[in-house]
Amino acid sequence: MAKVRKAVLPVAGLGTRVLPATKVTPKEMLPVFDRPALQYVIDEARAAGIEHFVFVTGRNKSAIEDYFDQAFELEAMLERAGKTETLKELQTHVPVAGACSFVRQQSPLGLGHAVWCARDIIGDEPFAVLLPDMIMVSDPPCMAQLTAAHARTGGNLISVEQVPREDVSKYGVVDVGEFTDGQAPVRGLVEKPKVEDAPSNLVISGRYILEPEIFDLLERQQAGAGGEIQLTDAMATLIDTRPFHAVEFTGRTYDTGSKLGYLKAFMALALESESHGADAARLIRDAARDL
Ligand code: G1P
Numbered sequence: 001m002a003k004v005r006k007a008v009l010p011v012a013g014l015g016t017r018v019l020p021a022t023k024v025t026p027k028e029m030l031p032v033f034d035r036p037a038l039q040y041v042i043d044e045a046r047a048a049g050i051e052h053f054v055f056v057t058g059r060n061k062s063a064i065e066d067y068f069d070q071a072f073e074l075e076a077m078l079e080r081a082g083k084t085e086t087l088k089e090l091q092t093h094v095p096v097a098g099a100c101s102f103v104r105q106q107s108p109l110g111l112g113h114a115v116w117c118a119r120d121i122i123g124d125e126p127f128a129v130l131l132p133d134m135i136m137v138s139d140p141p142c143m144a145q146l147t148a149a150h151a152r153t154g155g156n157l158i159s160v161e162q163v164p165r166e167d168v169s170k171y172g173v174v175d176v177g178e179f180t181d182g183q184a185p186v187r188g189l190v191e192k193p194k195v196e197d198a199p200s201n202l203v204i205s206g207r208y209i210l211e212p213e214i215f216d217l218l219e220r221q222q223a224g225a226g227g228e229i230q231l232t233d234a235m236a237t238l239i240d241t242r243p244f245h246a247v248e249f250t251g252r253t254y255d256t257g258s259k260l261g262y263l264k265a266f267m268a269l270a271l272e273s274e275s276h277g278a279d280a281a282r283l284i285r286d287a288a289r290d291l
Contacts, residue, residue: 001154004147004209006121007050007128009041010114012058012105017258026061028132030262033270033280036067037256039093040135040269046095048143050128054101054118058108068093068100110228115210116218124212126150129231131206135265137272138251142207145247149183150209155243156235158186159207161253168195171203172232176246186244191232192225204232205249214238 015027022030028038042053055064071090078087101121105114115129128143136142136159146157160174175188188199208231217234224230238244254265270280 001151002125003049004126004128004150005050006052006054006125007045007130007143008054008056008115008118008122009038009045009130009132010056010105010111011038011061011064011132012056012108012114013133013257014058014108015257018262024060026063027257028061029063029067030256032135032254032256032262032265033273033276035093037135037265038064038067038132041130041132042068042093042095044136044141044143045128045130047141048128048147050143052099052101052121053095054103054121056105056114056117057102058105065100065102068095070094110223110226110230112218112221112229112231112234115231116215116229119212119215119218122212122215126154126209126211129208129210133255133257134206135254135256135269136205136207136249136251137254137268138249142205142249142251145182145249146207146209149245149247153183153243153245155245156186156211156214156238157209157245157247158235159205159249160202160246161205161249162201163203165198165201166195168198168201168203169193172230173198173200174202174204174246175199176202179248182248182250184246184248186239186246188239189232189236191230202246202248205253207249208235210235211238211242213241 011028015022018027029036075087103117105117142159149157169192172191173193174186176184176186214234217237221229221234224233254268255261256265267284271277
């Protein structure tokens with residue numbers, strides 16, 4: 001089975017649900033406790049053995065490119081100041097030279113279009129997609145679960161999780177067969193259905209492994225839900241062509257794409273910090289008590 005080496009990170013979104021915070025700062029660069037949201041997602045991809053990151057960007061996103069580069073002045077200053085721990089940490093966050101590619105989506109035509117923009121860099125091999133709004137916490141990490149499943153079955157894979165029935169219209173919803181060892185064959189996929197039309201309350205949670213033939217489908221894909229070219233619609237046409245599995249994710253998912261989701265992610269990741277978690281818990285309790 002071909003190894004999954006490359007990942008697509010669609011980071012062109014304008015973050016309108018988090019304005020004004022995202023007016024000049026890319027939403028993916030907003031700090032979630034002590035690091036940008038995107039750092040958690042890149043760490044998850046690296047833990048799954050991903051070696052090359054394709055960022056599908058847009059205007060006002062140059063901070064992402066700078067973040068995944070060396071910061072010579074800063075590093076020299078930390079060295080001079082003897083802050084070797086901080087320096088080491090900073091350096092571990094930078095992928096090796098040549099491991100990041102950046103392509104522009106140019107127009108916000110939808111997630112399917114964003115993924116299609118990465119086609120030339122991905123080439124003819126299976127690849128991962130990680131939606132950076134979603135920070136997913138588990139051991140092993142979500143993408144590592146997907147790459148392990150891909151090594152067993154090949155084909156297309158998505159992570160899915162249960163949400164309350166009334167929330168399904170915000171997501172891609174799956175119709176699946178029986179689960180065996182946390183994995184089930186996908187029978188149908190629909191993007192943002194009405195609650196009464198949804199085949200289940202299992203939704204696509206933002207991690208995918210896709211075979212490269214998706215690119216031909218995306219090239220011809222008509223606009224779907226919300227007038228956008230949907231990745232879900234292209235995936236739906238792949239179901240009968242080769243294995244397509246859903247892997248149920250049982251860890252914690254934080255959606256940083258809305259104000260309250262961002263707040264929850266920030267608090268949760270602070271609480272999970274080994275060095276600051278206990279103090280963070282005290283601060284959060286105090287802050288709530290003072291209201
Ligand atoms: C996208 C996908 C959807 C998925 C969701 C997860 O939607 O199109 O299938 O369930 O991410 O967050 P978006 O949140 O971009 O509207």
